[in-house]
């Protein structure tokens with residue numbers, strides 16, 4: 001025992017000694033580096049000058065790099081700028097411009113043009129502009145169309161984010177950037193057609209084009225991006241149909257094309273995206289029914305197709321194949337027919353939105369047996385018969401079980417009601433007792449419960465492209481009766 005403790009003590013001494021040595025060396029190194037007279041940072045003057053000029057062009061002429069940051073890759077680093085050594089010389093590898101942190105480089109409101117000095121930085125890997133070009137009316141800036149070939153060998157990540165003053169089109173010269181792995185053009189003022197050339201950037205892992213004004217078709221060439229993991233072109237004005245070539249994007253994990261004007265049918269090829277976990281095609285004009293190949297998306301966790309005039313029924317798909325599915329939103333998609341019983345086999349399902357369609361038939365109580373279900377929306381359909389869910393289900397779900405606005409649906413009250421009933425649905429019992437005094441009263445009762453949701457439903461019809469006039473009429477009549485009875 002004694003032996004052990006002495007050994008341990010010695011060991012600690014050794015550690016202490018090593019630590020001390022290291023610190024001394026570290027301090028020596030620091031002293032050496034901090035003494036500008038003893039060692040000039042090994043950086044070519046041209047590279048240093050290009051960095052100063054490039055940054056100055058965006059942050060303003062007051063910014064004097066050589067004054068403020070005489071050794072930008074050494075002991076006076078510039079916020080957001082990082083360097084790497086190549087052949088024992090410093091080169092700039094990262095430039096982030098924009099207010100990411102308190103002391104970040106911010107852009108001036110008077111940027112004259114997209115500076116060409118950037119293109120002299122031979123080893124630039126990462127270039128990003130965040131909240132830099134702000135005014136589309138007073139100072140609109142377009143992305144330089146020339147010189148990108150100079151960054152062809154180095155640039156891996158290019159990002160423009162939250163720049164409303166960045167307008168014009170995406171230059172097709174981005175096609176030179178063959179080493180690009182991430183291209184993010186998020187929430188800018190860009191527009192026009194997407195250049196075909198982006199489809200030649202075969203090393204892209206991430207392509208984000210969301211929140212601009214891009215229009216026209218999605219180029220077929222995008223199908224060549226076989227390493228792509230994330231494709232987000234949501235919130236633009238893209239039209240035309242989904243390219244059939246998308247079936248080649250087999251690495252894809254996330255595909256978000258929501259809030260565009262895409263039309264036509266869902267291509268069968270979409271079933272080839274076996275690794276896809278997110279598919280969001282919501283708020284477009286896609287029609288032609290649910291493609292059967294959707295059932296082949298075995299990894300998909302979240303599928304949102306809401307607000308499209310898809311039409312057709314739910315029967316075309318073997319829903320039980322989608323064992324990873326957690327969120328399924330098919331609301332406002334002009335669906336008809338019954339809820340297919342295989343929908344109750346999706347064991348991971350947490351959210352099921354079937355509201356605002358023209359679904360009919362009975363609602364299977366097996367949906368309540370889905371082990372994870374936390375929200376089930378069936379409102380605004382044409383379901384009939386009795387709801388046979390338990391009171392404990394209604395209690396657990398509250399308003400997250402929505403079955404209102406199904407005029408022929410009622411719930412079966414249990415003998416000893418604890419007051420947990422589906423919101424906005426009439427009791428089957430109530431209807432038969434009220435039957436004596438006639439239909440008007442029973443309608444009035446119903447509309448009272450439904451009133452606020454009727455408004456919500458009418459609002460949701462605002463972007464419906466299918467004909468639900470009949471339903472709307474029923475609601476208006478109910479609403480008027482309600483007002484009359486007041």
Ligand SMILES: *[C@@H]1O[C@H](CO)[C@@H](O)[C@H](O)[C@H]1NC(C)=O
Nearest residue numbers: 056061062063064065066067
């Ligand atoms: C920055 O300051 C130095 C010396 O103070 C001066 O020589 C140089 O011209 C200035 N550069 C710019 C771009 O204003």
Ligand SMILES: *[C@@H]1O[C@H](CO)[C@@H](O)[C@H](O)[C@H]1NC(C)=O
Nearest residue numbers: 227249250251252274275276
């Ligand atoms: C899909 O994911 C698996 C597991 O992460 C991976 O091994 C496979 O290479 C991926 N497939 C494609 C086409 O990227």
Ligand SMILES: *[C@@H]1O[C@H](CO)[C@@H](O)[C@H](O)[C@H]1NC(C)=O
Nearest residue numbers: 391413414415416417418419
């Ligand atoms: C209702 O509950 C009471 C006690 O609370 C009980 O006596 C009665 O049998 C119950 N009736 C039904 C139909 O369950």
Ligand SMILES: *[C@@H]1O[C@H](CO)[C@@H](O)[C@H](O)[C@H]1NC(C)=O
Nearest residue numbers: 431432433434435436438439
């Ligand atoms: C309900 O009223 C209708 C006529 O409005 C009548 O034909 C029907 O038999 C009534 N049903 C019940 C259960 O009283």
Ligand SMILES: *[C@@H]1O[C@H](CO)[C@@H](O)[C@H](O)[C@H]1NC(C)=O
Nearest residue numbers: 336337358360467468469470
């Ligand atoms: C709803 O579907 C039924 C057939 O199930 C059809 O008769 C009816 O016209 C449809 N209503 C609307 C508004 O599309």
Ligand SMILES: *[C@@H]1O[C@H](CO)[C@@H](O)[C@H](O)[C@H]1NC(C)=O
Nearest residue numbers: 358360361382384470471474
């Ligand atoms: C509801 O379904 C019935 C058939 O069950 C159909 O006659 C009726 O048109 C449908 N109502 C609406 C509003 O679609």
